[in-house]
Amino acid sequence: MLIGCPKEIKPQEYRVGLTPHAAAEAIAHGHDVIVEMGAGEGSGFTDDAYRAIGAGVVDTADEVFARADMVVKVKEPQAVERAKLREGQVLFTYLHLAPDPDQTRDLIDSGATAIAYETVTDRDGRLPLLAPMSEVAGKLAPQVGAWTLQKANGGRGVLMGGVPGVGPAKVVVIGGGVVGTQAARVASGMGADVTVLDMSLPRLRQLDDMFRGEFKTSYSSKARTAELVAEADMVIGAVLIPGAAAPKLISRAELSEMKPGAALVDVAIDQGGCFETSKATTHQDPIYEVDGIMHYCVANMPGAVARTSTLALGNATLPYMLRLADLGWRAAMEADEGLLAGLNVHAGKLTNYAVGRALEIDVVSPSLAIKA
Numbered sequence: 001m002l003i004g005c006p007k008e009i010k011p012q013e014y015r016v017g018l019t020p021h022a023a024a025e026a027i028a029h030g031h032d033v034i035v036e037m038g039a040g041e042g043s044g045f046t047d048d049a050y051r052a053i054g055a056g057v058v059d060t061a062d063e064v065f066a067r068a069d070m071v072v073k074v075k076e077p078q079a080v081e082r083a084k085l086r087e088g089q090v091l092f093t094y095l096h097l098a099p100d101p102d103q104t105r106d107l108i109d110s111g112a113t114a115i116a117y118e119t120v121t122d123r124d125g126r127l128p129l130l131a132p133m134s135e136v137a138g139k140l141a142p143q144v145g146a147w148t149l150q151k152a153n154g155g156r157g158v159l160m161g162g163v164p165g166v167g168p169a170k171v172v173v174i175g176g177g178v179v180g181t182q183a184a185r186v187a188s189g190m191g192a193d194v195t196v197l198d199m200s201l202p203r204l205r206q207l208d209d210m211f212r213g214e215f216k217t218s219y220s221s222k223a224r225t226a227e228l229v230a231e232a233d234m235v236i237g238a239v240l241i242p243g244a245a246a247p248k249l250i251s252r253a254e255l256s257e258m259k260p261g262a263a264l265v266d267v268a269i270d271q272g273g274c275f276e277t278s279k280a281t282t283h284q285d286p287i288y289e290v291d292g293i294m295h296y297c298v299a300n301m302p303g304a305v306a307r308t309s310t311l312a313l314g315n316a317t318l319p320y321m322l323r324l325a326d327l328g329w330r331a332a333m334e335a336d337e338g339l340l341a342g343l344n345v346h347a348g349k350l351t352n353y354a355v356g357r358a359l360e361i362d363v364v365s366p367s368l369a370i371k372a
């Protein structure tokens with residue numbers, strides 16, 4: 001199989017879908033690899049590093065998309081990339097379709113087979129291809145939130161850890177999964193007073209056992225969430241219902257109950273955001289204010305630490321990419337229900353129920369779709 005990797009074109013996205021190590025493994029399995037010139041640069045991988053392991057370096061994304069049987073990327077394909085996809089081609093990348101009707105329509109029209117990293121599951125029902133980027137985004141969230149809280153950036157001017165005689169910032173993390181856990185650990189390490197909310201009691205128990213009081217936990221009833229948000233200096237949104245649009249947990253009206261200059265960091269923005277007033281921003285212009293509350297809503301946070309993120313994502317995607325290449329997409333998905341759960345679009349049909357519900361588009365079950 002010919003595996004192709006274009007350079008990412010989303011603003012300030014410096015990750016790359018295929019590291020030279022991953023390319024070398026694919027080649028060792030008997031596949032051919034082409035990468036677009038400069039694709040690895042933002043993550044510290046030169047074109048020569050790809051050439052050295054036997055990959056081809058081509059001048060344009062057009063050539064990658066025209067020749068590759070499988071295109072491996074990081075972020076959802078942008079409109080110009082979607083126009084290059086074709087029937088029968090496999091696209092393996094993040095998609096986040098639920099909040100993105102235009103992308104969904106284009107992928108359906110392309111006839112391609114689009115597998116979303118964020119809905120691939122493992123045997124325990126976890127999300128192995130989302131987890132590494134959630135770990136990164138979770139660790140970044142208190143860091144960017146602390147910056148947002150600085151007075152010159154429009155924030156309350158509160159220091160995370162406080163100082164002797166002055167108390168720390170109050171940080172509320174909504175969603176105690178991968179992002180939420182890493183965010184709580186880092187915020188607590190910075191000295192903040194941290195509470196993690198989740199609707200899953202088993203998850204809260206697990207966090208309580210693992211972290212033994214390093215941060216507090218609370219059940220995320222609507223009333224308790226509102227109380228904690230009103231007292232918070234920073235709220236980190238870290239909820240997920242896999243594949244679905246994020247539920248809106250703080251309304252615009254509730255912003256008036258918050259402390260002026262408090263910071264909302266909406267990590268769930270890639271699934272549409274969990275605050276009513278969230279809209280996606282970029283690393284270049286990451287924050288904005290609504291009703292006196294500062295919002296940080298960058299949809300590709302891990303791109304800020306591209307080297308770490310590319311390596312972490314590559315570790316997770318490699319075995320799946322090799323199986324897709326070695327067995328072919330159909331046999332690979334027949335052999336692994338978790339990989340089949342990653343199938344979002346195939347041959348002109350939407351195949352993810354959560355996306356179908358969010359966008360009111362008919363869905364064909366993935367197992368039926370791949371039988372055709």
Ligand SMILES: NC(=O)C1=CN([C@@H]2O[C@H](COP(=O)(O)OP(=O)(O)OC[C@H]3O[C@@H](n4cnc5c(N)ncnc54)[C@H](O)[C@@H]3O)[C@@H](O)[C@H]2O)C=CC1
Pocket residue numbers: 118127130131133134135137174175176177178179180197198199200203220238239240241246247249266267268269270271298299300301302
């Ligand atoms: N902005 C960015 O650059 C990035 C965003 N993300 C996003 O961060 C979000 C969280 O991802 P993960 O932590 O990996 O998911 P996860 O599945 O590990 O955790 C989500 C948690 O949210 C909880 N939850 C769901 N609905 C809730 C509600 N109404 N109230 C309270 N808790 C609720 C679940 O019980 C679960 O514990 C996802 O939308 C993911 O796509 C991940 C990486 C990068």
Ligand SMILES: CC(=O)C(=O)O
Pocket residue numbers: 075094130133134270299300301302303
């Ligand atoms: C998960 C995601 O949206 C990202 O890594 O950019």
Ligand SMILES: [Mg+2]
Pocket residue numbers: 076096270299
């Ligand atoms: Mg996105």
